[in-house]
Amino acid sequence: MRKGYFIALMVAIFFLVLFFQLGCSEESTVKPKTQEEMVALGKYIVHTSGCDDCHTPKMFTEKGPVFDTTKLLSGHPQGETLPSLDLEALGQNTWAATTMGLTAWIGPWGISYASNITPDKATGIGTLTEEMFIKTMREGKFMGVGRPLLPPMPWEVYGKKTDEDLKAIYAYLMSIKPIHNEVPQPVPPNNAGMVLAKK
Numbered sequence: 001m002r003k004g005y006f007i008a009l010m011v012a013i014f015f016l017v018l019f020f021q022l023g024c025s026e027e028s029t030v031k032p033k034t035q036e037e038m039v040a041l042g043k044y045i046v047h048t049s050g051c052d053d054c055h056t057p058k059m060f061t062e063k064g065p066v067f068d069t070t071k072l073l074s075g076h077p078q079g080e081t082l083p084s085l086d087l088e089a090l091g092q093n094t095w096a097a098t099t100m101g102l103t104a105w106i107g108p109w110g111i112s113y114a115s116n117i118t119p120d121k122a123t124g125i126g127t128l129t130e131e132m133f134i135k136t137m138r139e140g141k142f143m144g145v146g147r148p149l150l151p152p153m154p155w156e157v158y159g160k161k162t163d164e165d166l167k168a169i170y171a172y173l174m175s176i177k178p179i180h181n182e183v184p185q186p187v188p189p190n191n192a193g194m195v196l197a198k199k
């Protein structure tokens, strides 16, 4: 009988220790991430969420456009002339078009250009606070408070990310090389023809 109690006691101690251990490891997973870990998480999210597709200028190779990593996330290249296009063919809510580099877009909203999202203070998002950045991504407003963001920036999709993910994206974007590249202002639909190269 005594042996029975002893075994029961050992089993109880075993579970108690196990429980305690599990409790400890759970605690360590909720520990806030370091700045370095946030930057690494943000880097992973940015480069697996398609941001480069629109925000990184391309180089043109035999295999088609590839990211120009020397201009990472610096937006539509300043001074690039947009090719000519038959605007009639675009019609109303039928077709939209983009340049080969995917940095300039034309549709019923006019012409939009992928922003410079490097931390350059004059031409990028270097003056955006973390709070303004999260507002931009959640509410689709330029600099978090300005005009509504134009298509095709998928802010409604990215806005669903967790606070931690958006903070990590911000931490990463603030850590990359600032690139001075002044992206043109968007063009309203009626003026689009004035910006395109002549046929």
Ligand code: HEC
Residues within 6 Å of the ligand: 045, 046, 049, 050, 051, 052, 053, 054, 055, 105, 112, 113, 114, 115, 117, 124, 125, 136, 141, 142, 143, 144, 148, 149, 150, 151, 152, 153, 154, 158, 169, 186
């Ligand atoms: C399909 C193309 C596309 C993709 C993908 C995309 N963007 Fe954009 N983004 C744009 C365009 C175009 C604009 C400019 C919209 C405008 O001028 O109204 C923009 C604007 C922004 C702005 C606003 C800049 C400012 O000064 O307020 C931020 C921030 C931004 N994008 C971040 C991101 C991030 C981060 C990702 C990836 C998670 C991403 N974008 C993916 C096209 C895209």
